[in-house]
Amino acid sequence: MKAKKLFPAVALAVTALVSTPTFAGDPCATVLCMFGKFKGAGVVEGCEGPVADYFNIVKKKKGKIRLDKTADARQSFLDSCPAADSDKTKEINKKFGKVI
Structure with missing residues (x-):
């Protein structure tokens, strides 16, 4: 329960620190939004695009989904956010990396 109350405060603080708007394909926005989903907050308002990006x-390959390659590519995308904690991105990807 405490994590659910903490997420909006963290999201607001991070948003206040960012001087440019968030665009689709922003790995840092995706990390933030996926962390909320990971913690059980679901897809919060404004996170639909970043979650979809993930x-x-x-x-x-030949029309067949490669789950391992998909998870690797998703991890690489999350890791392209320089401010992200790599342990947290790995936790996110462990839970959602192979979800289609």
């Missing part, structure tokens, strides 16, 4: 990463 789940839209799908690797295929």
Whole structure:
């Protein structure tokens, strides 16, 4: 319960520190939004795009989805946010990396 109350405060603090708007494909926005989903907050308002950016990463070979390659590509995307804690991105990806 405490994590659910903490997430909006953290999201607001991070948003206040960012001077540029968030655009689709922003790995830092995706990390923040996926962390909320990871902690059980679901997809909060304003996170639909960043969460979709994560789940839209799908690797295929000859039309067949490659779950390991998909998870690797998603991890790489999360890790491209320089401010992200790599332990947290790994936790997120462990839970959602192979979800289609």
